[in-house]
Amino acid sequence: MTLDDLRVFAVVCRTGSLSAAARDLTCTQSAVSQHVRRLEREIGLSLLERRPRGVVPTPAGRRLHSAVTEGLGCIDHALRQLEELAHADGGSVRVTTGATTVRHFMAAAVVDFRRRFPQASLEFQTEPSSRGCFDALAAGSVDLAWVTLGPSIRSAEQHPVVELPWALAVTARDPLADRAFIEPADLQDARLIGLPENSTARAQLGSWLAESGIRPVFDTSVTDWDTAILLAELGLGHAVVPTLPDWSGPGHPDLRLIPIPALPPLAAGWAVRRWDALSPLARAFAEGVAHHCRKRPGMP
Known part of the structure; x- marks a missing residue:
């Protein structure tokens, strides 16, 4: 097997598709297949399972992918260090x-x-x-x-x-805007703007609220905290967000960030x-x- 075989296999595992891997590598799908078949012949095991919407690694493929990712990462890192020395x-x-x-x-x-x-x-x-x-x-x-x-x-x-305390972002016109702080219980059944469910911050927030028996509804999804805060400032909902200094002060007169001290800060x-x-x-x-x-x- 060659390093190219391993690199191509890693891209196939990451993209979940032979055609997507070919696009990423700017080569043909048949070339991608040849690299994978060469690995499978040498190892003597099937590495990919064909599915209707792509491919997934077999148990053997998952083990090889883990080793390939770590090994190629070390090689690439060493080459970059040598380049910087030069x-x-x-x-x-x-x-x-x-x-x-x-x-x-x-x-x-x-x-x-x-x-x-x-x-x-x-x-x-x-x-x-x-x-x-x-x-x-x-x-x-x-x-x-x-x-x-x-x-x-x-x-x-x-x-x-950094450790970032949590706050509830609301518009200055909101009934909660004058509160000195928010308790987790105040969020029960609240309809919130939040990050996607697969984000680490969203998972941690949901876990901490669940420990207090609180299960808010996230009915609006955004990709970053800035968008969540902006929507709250515009009066389009509430958002539980980390306290970011850029959003505090006179530059945002229509925004209130109300502390939620009972929640552990976000690291x-x-x-x-x-x-x-x-x-x-x-x-x-x-x-x-x-x-x-x-x-x-x-x-x-």
Whole structure:
């Protein structure tokens, strides 16, 4: 088997389709099939199960995919480190995160990084969920992932940077707008704007509310916190959101963020394959983001 066989197999597992893998790899579907068949012949086991809407790995395929993802990620990471050694400070840092994270947590650090390392480049890859960020990290396509922190996983280290208290976002005209704080019981049967169910933050919020016996209804789904807060500010619903400093103050006279102190704060920060294996540039950017977050007014 070749590295190309393994790379193609990993893409097939990620996309769930031979045709989608061919599009990603800009090759033909028959070429993708040849790579997979070569692996299956050499291993002596079927690696993919054909389904009406694509393919899924067999038990043997899942085991191989896990090893391939980790192994190729290590190889790609080592090659990038060697490239940076060859080009001094002219390398790049690849970051994956949600759509609005750069605005809230990284803007000052990006400016500072550009001043310190003018020859280096920053590459941002947007993912809709922390799970997608972890997958990109495991595949070796990024150096750093800014995520909502959750249970530990084998393929990544998680390093907390900020803790964000929860608040209920409402319009200033809402009957709840003058409340000093909100209790979880106040959310019983509330109809809320929320992130998709597969997001880590939504899962944690639902779990914490369930521990208090609260089961709100999420009848509006958005892809990021900024959109949820904007809809609440416009009077289109309520949203339980992490307290983000950019939304506080005179710039948003029609918005109220009412604290929910009974809920544990939401932790966010960096996920990396191995902190001690980060390139000097990636480590400098990660530490710069943490430094600016600590300095920023209103950021816990």
